[in-house]
Amino acid sequence: MKYQYRDREMGERILQKIGDLDLELTLMHVCGTHQDTLIRHGLQGLLADVGVDIRQGPGCPVCVTTPKEIEESLLLAKNGKTILVFGDMLKVPGASSSLSQAKTEGCDVRVVYGVDDGVRIARGIDNDCVFMSIGFETTTPSSAAALKAKTPDNFYVLTCNRLVPPALKAIVQMGEIRLDGLIEPGHVSTIIGSEPYRFISEEYGIPQVIAGFEPLDLLMGVYMLAKQKMKGESKVEIEYTRAVREEGNPKAVEVMDSVFEPTDVKWRGFPVIPDSGQELREEYGSKNARLVFEDILAELEGREFPEPEGCLCGEVLRGIVTSDECPLFGTACTPESPVGPCMVSAEGSCNIVYKYGKMG
Numbered sequence: 001m002k003y004q005y006r007d008r009e010m011g012e013r014i015l016q017k018i019g020d021l022d023l024e025l026t027l028m029h030v031c032g033t034h035q036d037t038l039i040r041h042g043l044q045g046l047l048a049d050v051g052v053d054i055r056q057g058p059g060c061p062v063c064v065t066t067p068k069e070i071e072e073s074l075l076l077a078k079n080g081k082t083i084l085v086f087g088d089m090l091k092v093p094g095a096s097s098s099l100s101q102a103k104t105e106g107c108d109v110r111v112v113y114g115v116d117d118g119v120r121i122a123r124g125i126d127n128d129c130v131f132m133s134i135g136f137e138t139t140t141p142s143s144a145a146a147l148k149a150k151t152p153d154n155f156y157v158l159t160c161n162r163l164v165p166p167a168l169k170a171i172v173q174m175g176e177i178r179l180d181g182l183i184e185p186g187h188v189s190t191i192i193g194s195e196p197y198r199f200i201s202e203e204y205g206i207p208q209v210i211a212g213f214e215p216l217d218l219l220m221g222v223y224m225l226a227k228q229k230m231k232g233e234s235k236v237e238i239e240y241t242r243a244v245r246e247e248g249n250p251k252a253v254e255v256m257d258s259v260f261e262p263t264d265v266k267w268r269g270f271p272v273i274p275d276s277g278q279e280l281r282e283e284y285g286s287k288n289a290r291l292v293f294e295d296i297l298a299e300l301e302g303r304e305f306p307e308p309e310g311c312l313c314g315e316v317l318r319g320i321v322t323s324d325e326c327p328l329f330g331t332a333c334t335p336e337s338p339v340g341p342c343m344v345s346a347e348g349s350c351n352i353v354y355k356y357g358k359m360g
């Protein structure tokens with residue numbers, strides 16, 4: 001089927017075809033851009049009308065960063081380090097405060113647009129600089145490439161990077177939500193390809209489609225999942241063929257794997273997920289902020305870091321509730337005065353639903 005990226009008539013035809021299959025499906029995606037497309041274009045509601053409920057899972061890197069990781073950056077900031085951070089992280093509350101608050105109290109917290117920006121800042125000052133490295137497989141290769149290319153002696157990395165497939169496995173194994181299919185993220189998949197998702201279809205019988213970000217991409221992705229379900233199939237298909245290859249980008253994966261290695265890590269709203277984090281390999285130990293500033297960070301060991309009171313971000317990130325089902329949504333919690341990270345980040349479900357004023 002040949003189609004333009006935005007074509008109302010074609011969208012209606014795909015919706016009709018999904019409806020004709022007469023299925024009740026609960027699907028999950030793990031991508032802030034997919035959530036934006038779903039809500040901005042009213043697809044959530046249109047799909048609900050044909051029996052499809054789509055939940056956002058742990059697909060926002062800022063949202064899944066834990067209060068402990070934020071406390072680590074705060075402690076380093078309060079100990080005189082320059083913190084280099086993506087703008088979306090600034091207002092995310094840790095257990096005690098936020099980087100935005102620390103900045104107003106005089107800490108040196110600087111917004112960067114990428115790791116190269118951080119390296120540039122470090123080159124221009126004498127102070128120790130700590131780059132809070134956040135992101136999935138999409139952004140981790142650029143951090144890896146920067147470290148391989150040599151960074152100044154005063155540049156360190158606080159790794160908060162995570163891998164998507166282990167989190168999907170955790171969601172499936174936790175079994176808290178019925179899952180008839182997964183819409184896999186296009187950006188991440190341009191790097192890792194389709195192979196790393198395959199075990200989820202083979203071991204757990206869950207259909208998967210890697211989808212692009214235009215409204216028709218998502219509708220087509222849902223239709224492909226519905227057809228798999230109808231035929232009793234479970235495999236990984238690529239809808240986003242204009243960007244994603246089965247093998248992904250082997251060069252980027254090679255660079256990433258040469259600098260980072262998988263490690264067990266907690267995600268916000270989740271317990272520790274085996275092999276879902278990315279830590280610097282031993283040979284990059286001199287760049288690892290957790291090792292270099294071990295004495296400062298020791299203060300945090302053994303402490304508990306509770307979630308903000310009343311915040312359901314963990315449940316939102318596990319797909320158990322939708323943003324507008326949180327009692328604080330739009331009242332105590334707004335983008336101007338956020339309680340949880342899902343209201344702060346542009347990729348957070350609560351922020352997106354608030355911005356467009358509707359779920360569907």
Ligand code: SF4
Nearest residue numbers: 312313326333340350
């Ligand atoms: S509305 Fe606010 S408090 Fe509720 S889940 Fe979203 S971010 Fe958390």
